Amino acid sequence: MSSTVCPICKVETQFCGRVVHNSPPEVAGVEIDLGDTQFTMRRCPQCRLQVKVPCIPERDLIECYEKASGDHWEETPDPHKRRFDDIERVINSHAEGPMVLDIGCSNGALLGYMGQSWERFGIEPGEEAARHAQERGVEIIAPMLDDCTTEKRFDVILAIDVLEHLHDPDSFIERTRSMLNPNGIFVGLTGDAGSPSWKWHGARYWYCSLPEHQVFFERGTVDQLAQRHNMDVVHYERSSHARYKLTRGVRDAVRGLIWGLGMRMGLHKNQSSPGWLPAKDHMLFVLKAQ
Numbered sequence: 001m002s003s004t005v006c007p008i009c010k011v012e013t014q015f016c017g018r019v020v021h022n023s024p025p026e027v028a029g030v031e032i033d034l035g036d037t038q039f040t041m042r043r044c045p046q047c048r049l050q051v052k053v054p055c056i057p058e059r060d061l062i063e064c065y066e067k068a069s070g071d072h073w074e075e076t077p078d079p080h081k082r083r084f085d086d087i088e089r090v091i092n093s094h095a096e097g098p099m100v101l102d103i104g105c106s107n108g109a110l111l112g113y114m115g116q117s118w119e120r121f122g123i124e125p126g127e128e129a130a131r132h133a134q135e136r137g138v139e140i141i142a143p144m145l146d147d148c149t150t151e152k153r154f155d156v157i158l159a160i161d162v163l164e165h166l167h168d169p170d171s172f173i174e175r176t177r178s179m180l181n182p183n184g185i186f187v188g189l190t191g192d193a194g195s196p197s198w199k200w201h202g203a204r205y206w207y208c209s210l211p212e213h214q215v216f217f218e219r220g221t222v223d224q225l226a227q228r229h230n231m232d233v234v235h236y237e238r239s240s241h242a243r244y245k246l247t248r249g250v251r252d253a254v255r256g257l258i259w260g261l262g263m264r265m266g267l268h269k270n271q272s273s274p275g276w277l278p279a280k281d282h283m284l285f286v287l288k289a290q
């Protein structure tokens with residue numbers, strides 16, 4: 001049994017719903033054996049962080065990533081669809097220097113998009129992805145944050161689609177904070193469990209049904225982390241993970257609303273919810289070192 005204590009505040013969390021994973025459960029396209037484990041969601045009464053219990057061991061997830069096909073590292077995501085412009089806008093309005101580190105930089109698409117006016121560094125465990133990032137002018141300094149021994153300090157540290165994978169977000173922020181220059185910024189993009197579509201489906205929300213997603217932030221979680229590590233929340237906005245056509249947005253919203261009604265009527269007991277990817281269910285936030 002995993003701990004039911006909030007990994008940030010160390011107070012006891014409260015049950016807030018049952019989690020149903022996709023069937024068959026997959027991580028990066030590779031099936032993962034979850035046995036007949038029943039997963040629940042628990043929420044911290046203090047910082048509102050939601051935690052999946054039990055947590056899925058990191059080694060099981062990494063095994064899936066290692067088996068995953070390398071093909072997709074070739075892909076260059078559409079910068080407009082993936083909102084690179086939004087991320088860049090937020091960075092430009094708060095950064096005070098050129099040193100940027102992207103944790104989990106994948107094939108370096110975002111740093112490549114940001115261009116050569118930045119001194120670009122990355123942390124990336126996937127060997128093939130890291131190689132592609134280097135071809136884009138990114139210096140890879142470590143495979144994982146835990147392995148990182150660099151003496152360099154950064155003006156901007158990015159964690160895009162990373163925070164939801166962490167068992168211990170508090171030590172992650174503590175570590176990244178120590179790698180920031182004075183007035184350096186931490187830019188995070190992750191799910192927002194306080195968003196309306198999420199609340200409509202609760203712990204059954206599509207974002208929670210992915211086995212690799214372990215912890216779920218709300219605005220209060222960001223405030224709590226900032227306070228604990230002497231940082232200011234200088235930006236917070238709700239966003240969708242990617243831009244979709246309006247027709248897709250309408251279709252998913254109608255389907256999501258009806259599904260949530262059905263759930264309230266006792267239907268869909270063992271089904272994961274349909275995807276609702278165009279929803280504004282992510283947060284983009286910036287913490288600035290004091």
Ligand SMILES: [Zn+2]
Binds near residue numbers: 006010044046048
């Ligand atoms: Zn907490």
